[in-house]
Amino acid sequence: xxxxxxxxxxxxxxxREVRELLRPFGLRVRWKRRTLPExxxxxxxxxxxxxxxxxxxxxxxVLVEDSGLFIPSLNGFPxxxxxxxxxxxxxxxxFELLKRRPRAASFxxxxxxxxGRRIWLxxxxxxxxxxxxxxxKNGFGxxxxxxxxxxxxxxxQIPAAEKNERSHRSQALxxxxxxxxxxxxxxxxxxxxxxxxxx
Numbered sequence: 001x002x003x004x005x006x007x008x009x010x011x012x013x014x015x016r017e018v019r020e021l022l023r024p025f026g027l028r029v030r031w032k033r034r035t036l037p038e039x040x041x042x043x044x045x046x047x048x049x050x051x052x053x054x055x056x057x058x059x060x061x062v063l064v065e066d067s068g069l070f071i072p073s074l075n076g077f078p079x080x081x082x083x084x085x086x087x088x089x090x091x092x093x094x095f096e097l098l099k100r101r102p103r104a105a106s107f108x109x110x111x112x113x114x115x116g117r118r119i120w121l122x123x124x125x126x127x128x129x130x131x132x133x134x135x136x137k138n139g140f141g142x143x144x145x146x147x148x149x150x151x152x153x154x155x156x157q158i159p160a161a162e163k164n165e166r167s168h169r170s171q172a173l174x175x176x177x178x179x180x181x182x183x184x185x186x187x188x189x190x191x192x193x194x195x196x197x198x199x
Contacts, residue, residue: 003184004028005061005113008051010035013140014065014169020160021170025177026184032058038080044068045121047080048112052119060115063176067109067169069142071130073101082142091134091145103130107146111172113179120179124171139163 007018007029019029036051044066051064068082074097078085085094109124127149134144136156143155148166155163164170 003061003180004030005063005180006030006032006058007063007065008032008034008036008055008058009064011140017160017164017169018063018065018173021164021173022177022180025181027177027180029063036064038066042076042080044080044108044110045123048110048121049119052112052114055114061180062114063111065109065111065169065172067107069105069107069146071098071103071105073098073104086141091142094130094145095133098130104128105130105146107142107168109168109172111169111176113176120176122172122175122179124168124173124175126166126168126171 003026005022005027007015009015009031010033015029015031019031022029032055034055036054038047039050041047047066048064051066052062055062055064066080068079070076070079078094104127106125106127111122111124113120113122128147128151129149131145131147131154134154134156136144136154136158138158138160139156143163144157146155147153148155151158155167
């Protein structure tokens with residue numbers, strides 16, 4: 001039986017990435033579109049825990065993910081408020097703030113799984129720089145202005161498959177996928193032993 005994971009988010013772009021990243025692990029991803037509360041905190045892990053605890057009506061495996069763009073020269077801003085700031089500002093004011101500041105940045109993500117009362121958290125991070133201007137049509141969010149370390153193109157300029165090989169979200173979700181696959185394999189072995197014992 002294929003393990004089904006319910007991904008809870010309002011972001012269709014994230015859902016597509018999650019589905020593709022978990023496919024190699026033999027997992028089926030179901031999307032539940034829902035706005036979840038986000039606590040006022042500087043830590044992504046706390047945001048993810050809060051989101052998982054807010055989804056109590058979904059049985060089985062529940063998956064949420066939160067990510068942010070962290071810019072050291074702006075004291076980590078926009079950080080956990082990245083999505084909110086992007087909705088309000090767009091990219092323009094961020095470029096203004098960085099005119100005379102270093103443009104180093106990192107994308108951080110945390111994927112969270114819950115089943116029953118148990119919670120697992122999986123971090124991911126990729127470092128890079130903020131581009132001088134937005135470029136590219138792929139991806140979503142801050143992808144058009146983030147150039148990963150060692151690259152010359154933004155996440156929005158590279159194919160989705162290439163982004164999924166190196167992104168912060170892919171690191172976090174692959175770790176989650178590995179856990180789910182290992183637990184699924186363990187459960188299969190247990191069922192097989194029980195079946196043989198009854199034979």
